[in-house]
Amino acid sequence: MQIGKLEHLIEVAKTESISLASQNLHSSQSGISQSIARIEDELGIEIFKRTRFGVIPTEKGKIIINKANEVLMKYQELLEAAGILNSSISCNWQLSATPIWMTQLLYLVLSYNKTYPNVNIEISEKKPLEIINDVLQNKIEFGLIQAYQNTIPKNEKLIFEVLLEKKMKVYVGQNSPLLHLKKVTPNDLINYSLVLYNDENILRFTNNFFIQHQPMNILLTSNNPEIIKKSVAEGLAISFAPGLMRTDPYVLNGEIVPLEISDYEAEHISLGYIRLAKKELSNITKEFLQLIKTRFKNGIELADD
The missing domain is CATH 3.40.190.10 (Periplasmic binding protein-like II)
Known part of the structure; x- marks a missing residue:
């Protein structure tokens, strides 16, 4: 079973649509349909039901999709570990943040690039709702926003982790x-x-x-x-x-x-990051978030009035 077929499977499960998955992955609909059919034949399990409302996972299919997610995450960790060993991780990485984050991000990116000099981080300054939409559309892996405690986005597809609270x-x-x-x-x-x-x-x-x-x-x-x-x-x-x-x-x-x-x-205003609930963060992203947590703990929080 090829990794590419698993990526097709995960994207169809996420979008509940072969056409949308095709657009997101820049692949043909027939190619994605064939990938799903081959996985179902190989495993002997019907993973999706085709309905007029979309492509819906079966109960057994949900288990297979979760396992496929785990395999893809382990594969990504393997690639990142190999990149670290070879000192050759190279990629372009997009990040959206609200204006209040911008000064912090300058210091964080400089520190991060010492470990990953070949990772190019492109930062976009946006409003919270725009950032949430970027995450939901899978344009970015996570976004940095702020929100009042009782206005923190409530969406089963999203996770908002509070990093710091301010008045x-x-x-x-x-x-x-x-x-x-x-x-x-x-x-x-x-x-x-x-x-x-x-x-x-x-x-x-x-x-x-x-x-x-x-x-x-x-x-x-x-x-x-x-x-x-x-x-x-x-x-x-x-x-x-x-x-x-x-x-x-x-x-x-x-x-x-x-x-x-x-x-x-x-x-209190909560400052934190928002991401998709069912998408595990990559290791290099986790390290970037750890830098933020360390900076808050050792710098900003200690400097509070």
Whole structure:
């Protein structure tokens, strides 16, 4: 039995469609159908039932599909182990992340490339829902997002693992009158203009924060985090963001200062990665995630207020 046939089997089980599997694998429908038929003949088991709603695994077929997944994962581990021994792992790897992750990823990629110099990581900055769709469509192996605890994606096809939890903070310029306050309340911020990243979590927080107070003047909502940070640094407005932003160069240089919020019980924002539930992560991906966990443990968490 060839590995390629098992890949056909897994993709059909995932998509419940030979045509979709054909598109995803860039293979002909007849080729995929023949692979499935040969596996069923070889094992003497009907793996799929063909219905007008799609291709549905049988009960015995589900067992075979799970075993096929295990075989493919072991085969991938074999290839990666051989690559490490030969110091020749070479691939292009796509990763999507929300803006709050970007500064961290620069350090992580540099560290990761010391071990895997031939792995080219292409990072795309996207919104959480766009990243979730990329994972569901198998465009990326995993994505880095943030979400409120009660808005964490609930989908049986997905797993969201929390790596860190943070509270929202107010970010002001280095010359802001608010700097004499150790903590700020909603009333302290009423006369200030806001610049916000166009993210559902941040917008939701802002709405809830001022729900019992006079609405603030939102000067700008943007998908460009650099514009937002520059506006805050120049004293044009203030902004909200999770505590993870403390590692941003603007904050490290003192141009932007984070302030804690008082008189408001905010939900924690969970930062983590999202992936397909039935797809095991490759070893090189697991090592990248371990780098993130180590950095949070040894760096960011210890630097918390």
